[in-house]
Amino acid sequence: MILFLVAALCFLFYAYSTWTFSYWRKKKVKGPPPIPLFGNIKDIVLFKSFPGECHQKIYRQYPEERYVGIYQLRTPTLLLRDPDLIKHVFVKDFEHFVDRGFHTNEEREPLTAHLVSLEGSRWRNLRAKLTPAFSSGKIKNMFPLMSQCSDNLVSFIKDQLKGDKGDLEVREVTARFTTDVIGTVAFGLQFDAMSGDSVFREMGKKITQPTLSNAMGRATRAFFPWLFDALQMRTFPLEIHTFFTKFVKETIDYRQASGEKRADFLQLMIQLKNMDATLSQAEDSLVFTDSVIAAQAFVFFLAGFETSATTLSFCLYELALNPSCQEQAFREISTVRAKHETLSYEAVNEMTYLELLLEETMRKHPPVANLSRVCNKAYAIPGSDLTIDPGVAIVVPVHALHHDPINFPDPERFIPERFSNKDRLKNHSYLPFGEGPRHCIGMRFAMLEMKLALSQILWHYKVTQCPKTAIPLKIDPKTFITTPVGGVWVNLSLRN
Numbered sequence: 231m232i233l234f235l236v237a238a239l240c241f242l243f244y245a246y247s248t249w250t251f252s253y254w255r256k257k258k259v260k261g262p263p264p265i266p267l268f269g270n271i272k273d274i275v276l277f278k279s280f281p282g283e284c285h286q287k288i289y290r291q292y293p294e295e296r297y298v299g300i301y302q303l304r305t306p307t308l309l310l311r312d313p314d315l316i317k318h319v320f321v322k323d324f325e326h327f328v329d330r331g332f333h334t335n336e337e338r339e340p341l342t343a344h345l346v347s348l349e350g351s352r353w354r355n356l357r358a359k360l361t362p363a364f365s366s367g368k369i370k371n372m373f374p375l376m377s378q379c380s381d382n383l384v385s386f387i388k389d390q391l392k393g394d395k396g397d398l399e400v401r402e403v404t405a406r407f408t409t410d411v412i413g414t415v416a417f418g419l420q421f422d423a424m425s426g427d428s429v430f431r432e433m434g435k436k437i438t439q440p441t442l443s444n445a446m447g448r449a450t451r452a453f454f455p456w457l458f459d460a461l462q463m464r465t466f467p468l469e470i471h472t473f474f475t476k477f478v479k480e481t482i483d484y485r486q487a488s489g490e491k492r493a494d495f496l497q498l499m500i501q502l503k504n505m506d507a508t509l510s511q512a513e514d515s516l517v518f519t520d521s522v523i524a525a526q527a528f529v530f531f532l533a534g535f536e537t538s539a540t541t542l543s544f545c546l547y548e549l550a551l552n553p554s555c556q557e558q559a560f561r562e563i564s565t566v567r568a569k570h571e572t573l574s575y576e577a578v579n580e581m582t583y584l585e586l587l588l589e590e591t592m593r594k595h596p597p598v599a600n601l602s603r604v605c606n607k608a609y610a611i612p613g614s615d616l617t618i619d620p621g622v623a624i625v626v627p628v629h630a631l632h633h634d635p636i637n638f639p640d641p642e643r644f645i646p647e648r649f650s651n652k653d654r655l656k657n658h659s660y661l662p663f664g665e666g667p668r669h670c671i672g673m674r675f676a677m678l679e680m681k682l683a684l685s686q687i688l689w690h691y692k693v694t695q696c697p698k699t700a701i702p703l704k705i706d707p708k709t710f711i712t713t714p715v716g717g718v719w720v721n722l723s724l725r726n
């Protein structure tokens with residue numbers, strides 16, 4: 231009897247995991263054969279390769295196709311290869327693909343009611359309210375706060391190098407800087423992540439560390455949302471929720487009681503809260519409360535510090551390997567500094583070669599290796615007989631597109647000049663910040679912050695390879711943001 235029950239359960243589980251596997255065959259869409267339980271992402275599930283690499287393998291198997299039908303576990307997913315089709319999905323026909331399909335449980339975890347995971351009209355309303363906070367003018371006002379953090383960065387590196395040969399793991403250094411910046415502008419406090427015992431840096435590590443339990447939690451949430459809920463699992467430990475929520479509430483209370491105002495995101499959100507309290511709201515609008523502010527500040531922290539830190543560290547790595555690019559950057563920094571005397575907002579904006587360096591860095595090492603959307607209204611793929619149904623997931627393999635020689639000749643070489651022609655940035659094969667109405671809201675902020683940090687580091691230090699510099703870098707399969715195993719090691723020496 232027990233044997234029969236076990237056999238029946240195994241059969242049911244097998245049937246459940248393979249039930250959807252005829253979807254693409256019936257629609258006559260080409261794709262690799264799926265494996266029971268895993269679909270086509272076994273290497274991701276078993277942490278053998280990072281998502282960018284796994285999707286790149288599939289991308290390369292179908293050079294003639296505009297799209298490929300795959301299964302992420304049992305979810306039918308269309309992997310897009312054709313930049314023109316990507317433009318349709320992300321921009322022209324966005325109405326069919328508004329959501330990312332990230333599972334959340336707002337009641338249990340109010341901190342997950344943020345811009346990245348909200349859906350439909352609640353996302354649309356929130357995006358419209360937050361967009362003015364990221365305008366050029368508002369970001370310019372935040373520059374003095376950012377600038378102070380960049381001075382701390384220079385001193386921090388100086389301290390690290392005292393009595394040392396100068397070999398440094400720079401991902402930790404850049405993460406401290408970007409934590410400091412986001413802390414200052416989103417939470418309204420000098421986090422001082424550059425000091426040894428910063429509690430915010432520790433929180434950042436807890437959230438992003440490539441541990442097995444973090445990765446398992448993410449995988450369960452993405453692929454078995456019902457199990458995630460049934461087991462009362464959390465996206466982040468309770469400690470993190472309590473810490474960020476309490477922190478934001480206390481800062482808001484302090485500002486409102488003291489009347490203190492600062493040119494930062496928190497202040498802009500407090501203004502939204504005060505406005506929301508006086509206006510009547512549409513039913514589907516997310517009213518700004520302390521908890522909603524905490525969720526947005528949290529997502530700016532989450533989406534902002536690691537992506538920028540990883541890009542900066544990859545850029546320093548490439549500069550160590552490409553000394554002529556570094557010298558050109560140094561010449562630009564010298565010229566602009568001589569002209570402006572101080573490292574002002576205008577001065578950093580004039581450093582156009584630094585922009586090329588960052589663009590090429592994100593081409594070669596996109597921090598977000600894949601973009602996702604979910605089809606919310608049946609969609610007829612233009613120029614084909616295919617109609618996809620609501621619930622079908624979309625994957626845009628950014629890493630693969632960035633490494634396809636058709637899009638970027640000689641893709642493994644670091645050539646910043648490719649981006650001298652700005653049309654490259656408009657091509658839908660280059661997507662470090664995503665695309666369309668749901669593209670990265672923090673893009674301009676991130677570019678300014680990264681240019682500022684680079685201009686400071688390269689002005690004070692020369693970056694070279696050291697014995698620990700890994701060539702090539704190996705990407706950790708357990709992380710969501712592209713992260714090299716063992717960090718990024720280079721040598722920094724003071725310039726005369």
Ligand code: HEM
Nearest residue numbers: 345346530533534537538598663664665668669670672676
């Ligand atoms: C190098 C730095 C960064 C990179 C590479 C990056 C990349 C991305 C990407 C790929 C997306 C998804 C876009 C899509 O699905 O089309 C995204 C979304 C987002 N990013 Fe960034 N990001 C960076 C910095 C920042 C910063 C500094 C902030 C905040 C201060 C931020 C806040 C967000 C938010 C809130 C979203 C969700 C937007 C929405 O759904 O409406 N990001 N980012």
